[in-house]
Amino acid sequence: MTRPNPRPSRRLTRGALLIFAGAGLACVSACNRGGETETAVHEAAIILKSGASQDVASRGSGSASDSAVDFRVRRLEEALSILGSHAGSDNSAYGGAAAVLAAVAENGLAVEDEARVIEHMRELDNRTTVLRGALGEWWKHNAVAMSSSTFDPKDSVADLNRMTAMLEQDIEQIRQTKSVMDEKIAALTAQINEAAAQSESERAEAGRLQLESNRAAPAEMPALAERVREHSRRADSYEFQGQRLRTRLGQIEPDAQEKARHIDRLQSQMDLLEESRQQIADRQRTSADDAAAARRAAAKTEATLLDQGGALNDFVENDLSELASSTERHLRSAISNAGKATDSAKDSASLAKASAQHRLGDLHATVGAAHRTLSDLFLHLGTLSLDNASRFTELGQARAASAEAALAAAQDAYSGAARSLRSVRVRTESKDALNALADRLEGVEPESLDEFGGDEDLGEQDEPMGDDTPQPGFDD
Secondary structure, three states, X not given: OOOOOOOHHHHOOOOHHHHHHHHHHHHHHOOOOOOHHHHHHHHHHHHHHHHHOOOHHHOOOOHHHHHHHHHXXXXXXXXXXXXXXXXXXXXXXXXXXXXXXXXXXXXXXXXXXXXXXXXXXXXXHHHHHHHHHXXXXXXHHHHHHHHHHHOOOHHHHHHHHHHHHHHHHHHHHHHHHHHHHHHHHHHHHHHHHHHHHHHHHHHHHHHHHHHHHHHOOOOOHHHHHHHHHXXXXXXXXXXXXXXXXXXXXHHHHHHHHHHHHHHHHHHHHHHHHHHHHHHHHHOOOOOHHHHHHHHHHHHHXXXXXXXXXXXXXXXXXXXXXXXXXXXXXXXXXXXXXXHOOOHHHHHHXXXXXXXHHHHHHHHHHHHHHHHHHHHHHHHHHHOOOOOOHHHHHHHHHHHHHHHHHHHHHHHHHHHHHHHHHHOOOOOHHHHHHHHHHHHHHHHOOHHHOOOOOOOOOOOOOOOOOOOOOOOOOOOO
């Protein structure tokens, strides 16, 4: 039976709000003039905004999507190039803002790598299914060989029943996971509609007040103007919330569809096992030649298992690990840049750092799940009557060790994120939310990483998560 895999698509967006919150605070906190550093911060902020304006939902197949991804990556790299040595270069507010923006940009580059990690995980699911299909073929040939030689199908049928039970457990597990996804999709859709309705209501109220201010006495106009701005800010906040929810929806839906296809493939393997039972019943009187032919077919299938298993092991150990290393470099760079921030940007830096650490934990959890999936499969192969059973046991033990190391690294990263969250000085309501998230990050266990995650709000959408004192913008 396979273990639940932490699905990155369900978790990769949890740090997104931290990134935008950190970026926003960095921008509003830089109020003094910083010469070249000020210019660099202005230019980088504009570039990051232009990159963020690309609809995340465009990530799919086709040249248009690839172009959007390339554009975002170029924008992020250009922002990092401009910030350069300005990040934390001095004790000015702009030096701190540069450090936070550099951390945000590195987080953004990590997001693009994370999308590729998701694709690798889907590829792992597909290739693991193919390997299970080859295992089903081996079961069939081996069972036929045994029944043809002994004319007693009892053990073979028991093996087939055991394999069927494993597949039934896998199917039920995947169905349960898909059911959770379907519930989340429905909930997210409802939340998106609610956010849109709230935004429209706030926008309409702002328009009504604007018309009222045009007819109001001069003494009443400042108060009305402030109310117009307040409702407009709330409308913008609801729109941002809707965009964030649509991003999560766009990441969950492909996985739900893949789960449905996965169930169909496993069901096909169940049908194959049922065919094997019928073949065993039909061939109880098979000759020794037929038994020899079945053994040769089983040996050939075992060679396929060994080749596919080795290729799958290399895919996780090399391809996935190399991509994860690239993502980790961006995240650690984000953490490093956030550490360069001055006191004026300390809270923004802590949020950006927590986001990177949170994502780093998710990354390690995802990689650990990939190693664990292969470990379980290889160790199972090692228990079968295969000539190369010891090789599969060796591979399974290696992947198990890698899984433990990755999950331990995930816990360390989550603990670091918790510490960063607790260091943020924010309003009482927001602080409670941050502390609650920190508690969850510190309490996560390796076996519960699949269910870890959520839609924690880190503060009211229309309120800044920083000092109560309003901060001027760049142009003040």
